[in-house]
Amino acid sequence: MTFVGRIAAITGASSGIGLACAEQLARLGASVVLGARRTDRLALAVDRIRSIGGRADALTMDVANEEEVRALVAHAERAFGGLDIMICNAGFGYYGTVEETPPDVLRRMMDVNFFGTFHGARVALPIFRRQGHGHLVIVSSIVGRRGIPLMSGYCATKAAQVGFAESLRSEFATSSIHVSLVLPVSTETDFRAAMQRDYGYTVAGLGPKQPVTKVADEVIDCLRHPRVEVYPHAKSRALAVLNVVAPRFTDRLVRRYGRRRIT
Numbered sequence: 176m177t178f179v180g181r182i183a184a185i186t187g188a189s190s191g192i193g194l195a196c197a198e199q200l201a202r203l204g205a206s207v208v209l210g211a212r213r214t215d216r217l218a219l220a221v222d223r224i225r226s227i228g229g230r231a232d233a234l235t236m237d238v239a240n241e242e243e244v245r246a247l248v249a250h251a252e253r254a255f256g257g258l259d260i261m262i263c264n265a266g267f268g269y270y271g272t273v274e275e276t277p278p279d280v281l282r283r284m285m286d287v288n289f290f291g292t293f294h295g296a297r298v299a300l301p302i303f304r305r306q307g308h309g310h311l312v313i314v315s316s317i318v319g320r321r322g323i324p325l326m327s328g329y330c331a332t333k334a335a336q337v338g339f340a341e342s343l344r345s346e347f348a349t350s351s352i353h354v355s356l357v358l359p360v361s362t363e364t365d366f367r368a369a370m371q372r373d374y375g376y377t378v379a380g381l382g383p384k385q386p387v388t389k390v391a392d393e394v395i396d397c398l399r400h401p402r403v404e405v406y407p408h409a410k411s412r413a414l415a416v417l418n419v420v421a422p423r424f425t426d427r428l429v430r431r432y433g434r435r436r437i438t
Contacts, residue, residue: 178200180205180206182258184207185208186210186236186244187291187314188220198220207229208233208255209234210233210234211233238291239287241297248261258309261296261298267287269326270325292336307350310355312397316333317406319358324430360411362386363386363387383410
């Protein structure tokens with residue numbers, strides 16, 4: 176894919192992976208529409224993209240609400256004339272045992288992490304079907320392939336994204352509609368800051384980390400040369416394989432390198 180003239184809608188785009196993808200796409204000539212809940216951050220992001228000559232717009236929205244996701248895509252169609260790329264990126268996490276995880280937090284996490292993806296697909300795929308092409312990118316996590324201690328709810332939402340993407344891929348396997356699953360390791364975003372803000376703690380661990388620009392680079396490469404799965408931290412693919420062939424050993428491994436709470 177070349178990006179000049181292409182139109183992308185991106186959720187969770189006021190910071191982190193979503194914003195990095197928007198900035199890179201705009202530099203390459205795509206028109207981008209950013210969706211997120213923080214109006215002030217969206218305005219700053221759009222101004223920054225426009226200042227370098229990019230084409231960008233934004234809409235304040237919540238991915239848990241399908242009508243607001245539909246409004247984001249409709250905004251892209253009105254502002255720029257269509258939709259070629261849908262990046263479902265919005266998400267948040269919670270750290271704690273099952274007993275410590277409030278049911279309302281898990282429901283909200285499922286609404287944002289999984290249903291936000293579901294809503295994005297439901298809105299974008301009919302457009303892709305009509306025009307005969309399009310690319311749906313689902314930003315999940317390596318923990319969707321292999322759960323880690325004390326984040327069972329978050330891991331469950333990411334595993335749901337994985338199963339959803341695999342099913343969609345099989346539906347479009349012989350078409351020009353692509354579905355790609357991105358599986359980052361821990362990434363330097365606002366993820367921990369949001370946890371600190373909302374729950375009064377954050378987490379740290381010994382596992383590998385990657386900069387947000389690395390994930391965005393891999394997403395852009397996947398859009399150019401479609402792949403079904405993207406592991407921005409290449410070695411993390413081995414964890415998914417190891418979990419299949421030696422799950423009990425992998426249990427001990429992820430426990431050793433798991434995260435811990437910092438108050």
